[in-house]
Structure formats: C-alpha cells, structure tokens
C-alpha cells in the first residue's frame with residue numbers, strides 16, 4: 001500500500017501531528033489555491049495548483065500565504081506577529097477568558113466536524129475549541145503561526161496554516177464551525193472579511209464572533225476609549241519593542257487607578273468602585289493587562305460597532321442570531337441558513 005492511499009490521499013508531511021487522517025482527507029479535498037482558486041494537489045513535499053502556485057509545509061505549519069501588498073495589512077500582520085511571538089506563552093488564566101467568552105455557545109455535535117479559528121494568533125483559544133471539534137484549522141496571516149504551531153501541534157487534531165482570512169486556501173462551505181475572536185475589526189474592510197467567513201461556512205454551520213463595541217453614553221469606559229483613540233495616533237507609529245516597554249508602566253497605571261479600586265469595591269461591596277471598567281483583569285495576572293494594553297495600542301486599524309450595523313450584516317448574509325451578548329464587546333453565535341432546495 002502506498003503512503004498516499006494509506007493516508008486517505010493525504011501525504012504524511014501535511015500536519016504530521018494529526019491522527020484523524022480520515023477527516024484530514026475530507027479537508028484535503030477542499031484545498032484551493034489562494035491565488036487562482038483552482039484545486040490544490042499534493043506532491044511529495046508541497047501543495048500546488050495547475051498554475052504552478054506552490055505552498056509548502058515547514059516549521060509546523062502550512063504556508064498558504066500570499067505576501068500582502070497594501071501597507072496597512074503589512075503593518076497589521078507585523079503588529080500581531082510581534083505581539084504573539086513575544087507574549088507567546090499559554091497561560092492557565094486563558095481558560096477563564098475562554099469560559100467567559102463562550103458562555104452559552106453550543107459546542108454540540110461537532111466531534112466529527114471540521115472547525116476554523118480565523119485569526120488564531122498564538123493559538124490561545126484554538127486549543128480550547130480543538131477539544132470540541134474533530135479537526136481544527138488554526139489560521140493566521142501573521143508570523144504568529146510560528147507560536148501557534150509550537151502551542152498546538154501536540155494536540156493531535158489541529159492543522160496550523162498561514163494565510164489571510166480574506167484569501168484562504170479553501171473552497172466555500174468547507175467548515176461546520178468558524179470562530180473569529182477579535183479579528184475582523186482590525187481589517188480595513190471588516191464586512192468584506194465577514195462575508196468571506198460566511199462563504200466558508202457550510203449550510204447550518206455556526207459562526208462565533210467577537211467584535212469591539214462602540215461606546216454608548218458617557219462614562220469612564222467612554223473616556224478611556226476616547227483617550228486610547230488619541231494615544232493610538234502616536235502609539236501605532238512607535239517601534240513595537242519600544243511600545244511593548246511603554247505599555248508596562250501604562251498597564252501599571254490602569255491597575256492602580258481602575259483594577260485595584262474595582263477589586264476593593266467587589267470585596268467591600270462598594271457599588272461605585274465595583275462598577276469601574278476593566279472588571280476582567282481583577283482576577284487575572286498583570287501580564288494579561290500588559291498584553292491587552294499593547295494589543296489595543298499597537299494594531300493600526302480598529303473599528304467599533306453598534307448593534308443596528310451588525311444586525312444588517314447578519315440579515316444580508318442569511319445568518320440567524322442564536323445568541324448575542326455585550327460585555328465590553330459583542331459576542332455572537334450565528335447560524336447559517338440552509339437553502340430551501342437543500343432542506
């Protein structure tokens with residue numbers, strides 16, 4: 001028996017850590033060239049299309065990326081590549097973030113299904129999603145895939161791929177479950193990215209999204225976001241290493257002014273203090289606050305959303321809102337309609 005047929009048509013070099021070669025075989029039929037959309041074929045050590053575009057597996061991930069040409073995408077990928085390759089460690093408390101993000105998300109009947117984490121970064125949340133699905137593609141356009149590969153490849157059901165979610169190496173309707181947490185709002189045109197994800201979703205598939213929310217009314221959060229917006233005019237131009245160092249004292253100030261008073265408010269039941277923002281960080285390490293301070297001040301593009309705008313996105317895409325939650329950001333689970341002729 002040849003190596004190819006033994007592995008259901010998938011050569012062993014592709015995702016060597018993945019044990020379910022049958023699901024990988026299913027996925028492999030959906031590989032498409034991100035340059036010309038033709039089907040990708042396996043060869044001895046790479047994937048290629050009839051137009052000779054070639055994509056190689058190395059350092060634990062499949063590189064299906066096409067070098068971006070617009071300056072803002074280049075900067076965005078550089079920013080997140082730097083972020084996730086310096087804050088690259090997996091931390092215990094990530095599970096607490098995950099649990100709070102996924103309250104009410106139905107991860108049922110996905111054990112034999114294929115999922116996508118679109119914008120996986122270092123794989124912080126991919127590892128939790130991977131336990132709910134049969135096979136997970138962890139995708140990112142930045143060099144963070146180096147950290148993701150290191151963090152995820154031992155899990156046995158994750159394929160790490162470098163590629164832009166607007167230009168993925170897959171056919172439409174490939175995935176049963178797509179997660180994209182804190183990603184689309186960093187694109188120049190988030191709606192374009194959103195529609196690409198919807199196209200990748202199978203009918204009846206589920207999309208789990210987190211997007212920044214626009215501040216309503218007036219309060220400390222609004223003042224803080226306005227201040228951050230002003231700071232970003234400068235900070236998005238600073239060298240990453242310098243900004244990372246600068247965010248250390250900034251995070252310390254946030255901790256002293258907001259997080260610690262909030263903790264005291266919670267303990268002594270003082271409503272005024274309890275209602276301070278950054279509640280999440282009261283139970284998290286200082287490092288998480290430092291990381292998120294960098295995250296908010298480094299990425300060149302940031303969009304924020306109100307409900308009516310998102311509602312029109314979902315209506316136009318034929319998505320049914322199964323759950324929505326606003327907690328310093330929007331959390332949605334969305335179900336894709338089954339076309340009438342398929343139901």
Ligand SMILES: [Zn+2]
Nearest residue numbers: 033036049053
């Ligand atoms: Zn091609």
